[in-house]
Amino acid sequence: MDKNEYRQRISHFQDALQARELDGAIIFQAVDLYYLSGTAQSCHLFIPSQGEPLLLAFRDFNRARTEAAVNNVLPLRSFREIPSLLAAAGLQEPKHLGLAMDVISLNLFRRYEEIFPGCQWVDISGILRTQRMIKSEAELAALRYAAEKHAAVFRYIGDIIQPGMTELEIAAAFEAFARRLGHQGTKRFRGQEQGMIPGIVAAGVNATLTSCYDLPLAGNGLTPLYPMGPSQRRWEKGEPLLIDYAGVYGDYTVDQTRVYLDSEVEPQMHKAQEVAKEIAAKVAERARPGVTAGELYDFAVKMAEKAGLGEYFMGYGRQVSYIGHGTGLELNEWPVIAKGNKTALAEGMVFALEPKFVFPGRGSVGIEDTYVVTEKGAVSLTF
Amino acid sequence: MDKNEYRQRISHFQDALQARELDGAIIFQAVDLYYLSGTAQSCHLFIPSQGEPLLLAFRDFNRARTEAAVNNVLPLRSFREIPSLLAAAGLQEPKHLGLAMDVISLNLFRRYEEIFPGCQWVDISGILRTQRMIKSEAELAALRYAAEKHAAVFRYIGDIIQPGMTELEIAAAFEAFARRLGHQGTKRFRGQEQGMIPGIVAAGVNATLTSCYDLPLAGNGLTPLYPMGPSQRRWEKGEPLLIDYAGVYGDYTVDQTRVYLDSEVEPQMHKAQEVAKEIAAKVAERARPGVTAGELYDFAVKMAEKAGLGEYFMGYGRQVSYIGHGTGLELNEWPVIAKGNKTALAEGMVFALEPKFVFPGRGSVGIEDTYVVTEKGAVSLTF
Numbered sequence: 001m002d003k004n005e006y007r008q009r010i011s012h013f014q015d016a017l018q019a020r021e022l023d024g025a026i027i028f029q030a031v032d033l034y035y036l037s038g039t040a041q042s043c044h045l046f047i048p049s050q051g052e053p054l055l056l057a058f059r060d061f062n063r064a065r066t067e068a069a070v071n072n073v074l075p076l077r078s079f080r081e082i083p084s085l086l087a088a089a090g091l092q093e094p095k096h097l098g099l100a101m102d103v104i105s106l107n108l109f110r111r112y113e114e115i116f117p118g119c120q121w122v123d124i125s126g127i128l129r130t131q132r133m134i135k136s137e138a139e140l141a142a143l144r145y146a147a148e149k150h151a152a153v154f155r156y157i158g159d160i161i162q163p164g165m166t167e168l169e170i171a172a173a174f175e176a177f178a179r180r181l182g183h184q185g186t187k188r189f190r191g192q193e194q195g196m197i198p199g200i201v202a203a204g205v206n207a208t209l210t211s212c213y214d215l216p217l218a219g220n221g222l223t224p225l226y227p228m229g230p231s232q233r234r235w236e237k238g239e240p241l242l243i244d245y246a247g248v249y250g251d252y253t254v255d256q257t258r259v260y261l262d263s264e265v266e267p268q269m270h271k272a273q274e275v276a277k278e279i280a281a282k283v284a285e286r287a288r289p290g291v292t293a294g295e296l297y298d299f300a301v302k303m304a305e306k307a308g309l310g311e312y313f314m315g316y317g318r319q320v321s322y323i324g325h326g327t328g329l330e331l332n333e334w335p336v337i338a339k340g341n342k343t344a345l346a347e348g349m350v351f352a353l354e355p356k357f358v359f360p361g362r363g364s365v366g367i368e369d370t371y372v373v374t375e376k377g378a379v380s381l382t383f
Numbered sequence: 384m385d386k387n388e389y390r391q392r393i394s395h396f397q398d399a400l401q402a403r404e405l406d407g408a409i410i411f412q413a414v415d416l417y418y419l420s421g422t423a424q425s426c427h428l429f430i431p432s433q434g435e436p437l438l439l440a441f442r443d444f445n446r447a448r449t450e451a452a453v454n455n456v457l458p459l460r461s462f463r464e465i466p467s468l469l470a471a472a473g474l475q476e477p478k479h480l481g482l483a484m485d486v487i488s489l490n491l492f493r494r495y496e497e498i499f500p501g502c503q504w505v506d507i508s509g510i511l512r513t514q515r516m517i518k519s520e521a522e523l524a525a526l527r528y529a530a531e532k533h534a535a536v537f538r539y540i541g542d543i544i545q546p547g548m549t550e551l552e553i554a555a556a557f558e559a560f561a562r563r564l565g566h567q568g569t570k571r572f573r574g575q576e577q578g579m580i581p582g583i584v585a586a587g588v589n590a591t592l593t594s595c596y597d598l599p600l601a602g603n604g605l606t607p608l609y610p611m612g613p614s615q616r617r618w619e620k621g622e623p624l625l626i627d628y629a630g631v632y633g634d635y636t637v638d639q640t641r642v643y644l645d646s647e648v649e650p651q652m653h654k655a656q657e658v659a660k661e662i663a664a665k666v667a668e669r670a671r672p673g674v675t676a677g678e679l680y681d682f683a684v685k686m687a688e689k690a691g692l693g694e695y696f697m698g699y700g701r702q703v704s705y706i707g708h709g710t711g712l713e714l715n716e717w718p719v720i721a722k723g724n725k726t727a728l729a730e731g732m733v734f735a736l737e738p739k740f741v742f743p744g745r746g747s748v749g750i751e752d753t754y755v756v757t758e759k760g761a762v763s764l765t766f
């Protein structure tokens with residue numbers, strides 16, 4: 001990204017701070033930092049509602065200074081220095097400051113309260129997540145890069161899987177190929193602690209298991225502390241096999257799911273797979289600027305019901321209330337294509353669309369691709 | 384783990400709650416939940432300072448009920464139900480409750496405050512982390528299992544690496560082999576958001592780079608948003624190659640580092656590698672019950688200084704203040720073998736010991752194994 005892109009991001013963000021009558025915001029979370037400054041090092045980025053931002057780099061200072069697109073970068077030796085460094089840079093004692101309260105720990109929040117005792121704190125996570133919904137041309141190029149790599153991994157895995165392989169063997173083959181193509185081997189999922197498995201490989205009944213995450217299906221996993229993803233179970237003929245992975249190549253993340261069905265899989269699942277594809281195609285066609293996310297959700301639910309598959313759509317029993325989610329620097333960005341979400345789509349939004357059907361005790365089918373919203377509807381990046 | 388183990392853990396924890404004069408504690412974080420109840424599903428576990436715990440399972444209820452070692456498990460439909468479910472189970476309105484404040488988000492804390500308006504909150508993370516320092520026989524067996532698998536991966540990688548391979552190619556080979564052996568493909572690192580690379584493969588100067596994490600060295604990584612681990616750089620003859628991975632097999636995590644040096648690597652690094660091995664051996668020998676973590680740290684620093692390598696020990700310029708760290712369900716457990724840490728070692732403690740030397744602009748060497756403390760000193764699990 002060139003410096004101009006960061007200047008525009010900061011200017012856009014400052015407009016929103018001014019509209020909320022804030023003195024500024026402190027950015028501390030790695031992805032927010034990276035989005036606004038170009039570095040994800042351990043820093044506190046002060047963005048006044050007007051004027052130049054100041055990046056206080058705790059660790060690693062040299063790395064932060066080299067990477068950062070902002071001009072004012074100072075080393076930070078201790079947290080308590082923050083107020084004096086802000087004052088020395090001419091930034092008045094702030095009275096109303098924004099923080100991303102969706103991801104701050106209680107401990108960090110209390111430390112900020114201590115060093116700015118008179119300050120009122122406002123949650124600006126919505127401002128940031130709203131701004132990040134619309135991807136720039138440079139971001140779209142980065143997402144296309146990630147999507148091409150990820151689609152190549154799915155083509156590879158489609159060629160080598162065979163009944164009799166365990167879910168773990170298939171996952172290991174998928175991940176090894178992806179890693180050689182530059183997959184980061186991890187992902188950024190806003191607000192989630194470490195421990196989330198990189199993807200799901202699940203055969204038959206395992207693909208119907210839910211877990212602690214807000215997902216229609218999660219897989220069994222290897223042990224209860226990592227309750228998601230592949231297990232040691234073998235994929236048997238006649239069972240659908242579901243593979244769902246986040247693709248993190250470069251800085252950007254796409255999401256994709258494929259389901260493999262042989263002729264022995266029962267007809268209802270074959271039918272549901274066709275319905276899932278139709279839902280994806282029709283929703284994408286309708287995903288034009290101005291349509292709300294909630295309207296797309298309702299439309300998809302109606303298609304599923306019309307096909308007689310409503311009770312299996314997006315989970316069974318406890319269905320999730322979305323059919324897709326934004327993706328970008330993080331896997332769980334906005335907009336969420338969810339029930340009642342009044343966010344209107346706009347050109348440059350990117351989301352994963354994942355119509356899925358869960359048949360309890362039997363298996364799951366569906367499809368997922370990552371799309372960009374254009375004037376003519378949403379266009380898939382992961383084909 | 385059998386039910387008796389969980390009963391003992393809860394009883395031990397309740398003793399500590401009583402000593403702090405607390406009414407009880409609410410456990411919400413996945414690893415704490417798993418340690419005390421046997422499930423890592425999305426739950427709120429109420430542990431009164433006396434009597435039976437109550438597990439309120441939000442998602443997935445069936446999975447939580449099946450896995451949990453506690454007797455009272457109820458489904459939780461909404462957060463606001465918590466006080467009435469506690470009351471219905473005969474648990475009086477609490478006035479002093481413990482929470483793990485090292486990992487709670489501001490949002491979750493505020494929600495607890497809302498539903499228990501008269502309650503005072505106390506940080507019990509230290510109680511939990513102290514209790515978890517001492518591993519039971521069943522935990523030690525699980526750690527030995529993880530260590531054997533991980534040591535096998537290091538034997539494999541030692542056989543196949545060759546100069547000319549990129550760091551990423553080596554990482555991909557390491558991870559693929561580990562994954563087939565059942566590595567979880569992720570790790571649990573207390574308090575860290577998603578996005579941390581699973582391990583480090585770094586050649587020559589890349590192994591001297593630090594980053595946002597509290598590590599003596601981090602590697603370059605592939606992009607600034609994932610600023611750690613392997614890059615596309617090739618390992619050249621005459622450069623030390625450092626491989627440092629967490630090994631997560633089953634529920635437990637070990638940590639191991641190996642450095643590969645050919646005869647063309649400069650003599651000072653060969654010497655430092657021998658010194659690192661000596662430090663590890665001598666520290667392990669001294670790591671007997673009663674010795675403090677801080678004493679071990681000081682001893683290691685003195686050995687490095689005596690060898691004329693003090694300035695390169697555990698980083699260069701900004702050295703980290705530890706030579707090792709506890710490991711178990713999480714990679715960053717207690718005790719930290721750190722400067723000034725007065726924790727006395729005891730039988731059954733498990734820690735990774737990682738004496739390393741960083742030569743700026745040139746490369747890093749060192750060794751890391753995971754040890755258990757016995758009457759006769761610390762014994763390595765990862766050889």
